[in-house]
Amino acid sequence: MNAGDERSSTHKLKIPRGLYEEIGSQEKIIRLIKVGLLSLGATSLEREIADLIKRTGDLEKCIAELPPEIERFQQLLEEALKDQKTLEKLLDKKR
Amino acid sequence: MQLRKSPVKSIPIETSREIVELTKELNISLNPEGVRNIIRLGMESLNQEAELERALKKLEEEKGRLASDFQKIAFQSSQLEAKYVGTRNRFGRVSRDNRVLAMHLCARFPRGKREEQLRDELIQKYIMNYRNT
Numbered sequence: 001m002n003a004g005d006e007r008s009s010t011h012k013l014k015i016p017r018g019l020y021e022e023i024g025s026q027e028k029i030i031r032l033i034k035v036g037l038l039s040l041g042a043t044s045l046e047r048e049i050a051d052l053i054k055r056t057g058d059l060e061k062c063i064a065e066l067p068p069e070i071e072r073f074q075q076l077l078e079e080a081l082k083d084q085k086t087l088e089k090l091l092d093k094k095r
Numbered sequence: 096m097q098l099r100k101s102p103v104k105s106i107p108i109e110t111s112r113e114i115v116e117l118t119k120e121l122n123i124s125l126n127p128e129g130v131r132n133i134i135r136l137g138m139e140s141l142n143q144e145a146e147l148e149r150a151l152k153k154l155e156e157e158k159g160r161l162a163s164d165f166q167k168i169a170f171q172s173s174q175l176e177a178k179y180v181g182t183r184n185r186f187g188r189v190s191r192d193n194r195v196l197a198m199h200l201c202a203r204f205p206r207g208k209r210e211e212q213l214r215d216e217l218i219q220k221y222i223m224n225y226r227n228t
Contacts, residue, residue: 019134033114037133077182080189087197091200
């Protein structure tokens with residue numbers, strides 16, 4: 001097989017003969033394949049969209065939960081820093 | 096001698112570049128079995144080619160919009176997550192340092208009631224009730 005034959009064979013669709021005869025014409029086959037592929041593409045996009053909606057929802061939930069937790073740790077940190085000063089002062093006094 | 100018919104019939108698809116493009120986009124192979132499944136799907140579809148093309152375009156647009164929203168929210172979430180982890184870790188470090196200081200304080204005697212009260216509170220907090228974050 002030369003390069004030209006190889007190239008042309010990649011641009012050919014192999015249709016099961018029974019199916020070809022059932023449909024009857026090349027044009028109809030091409031049209032059905034296109035409709036089938038477009039339908040598959042739409043289903044695939046719908047799934048991707050559903051997945052994106054779910055992932056966005058999960059992130060929104062996380063965004064809503066984090067600020068109160070940050071606030072809680074900020075208050076604890078402020079308190080710990082205040083205690084640190086007191087501890088240092090108490091230890092320093094005794095030296 | 097009678098020639099046996101091939102079980103498949105080849106048809107050129109040069110005229111339908113869209114098919115090649117669509118198979119690439121969907122990452123599927125159009126072997127005889129794949130072709131059979133796609134043709135069945137085409138037969139079962141209640142929509143016409145033009146309707147499907149319009150729907151696909153709309154879905155692409157919606158996906159693009161959602162993907163862009165998702166990226167914005169993901170950025171916001173990662174910023175908050177970083178702030179949360181940073182604050183929590185800093186609190187953990189200061190608490191551990193305070194625990195060490197409180198241990199040093201255990202070995203000292205307080206001078207006065209106020210100092211004794213402070214000392215007891217801090218020892219209680221950073222040694223007796225200490226909890227790792």
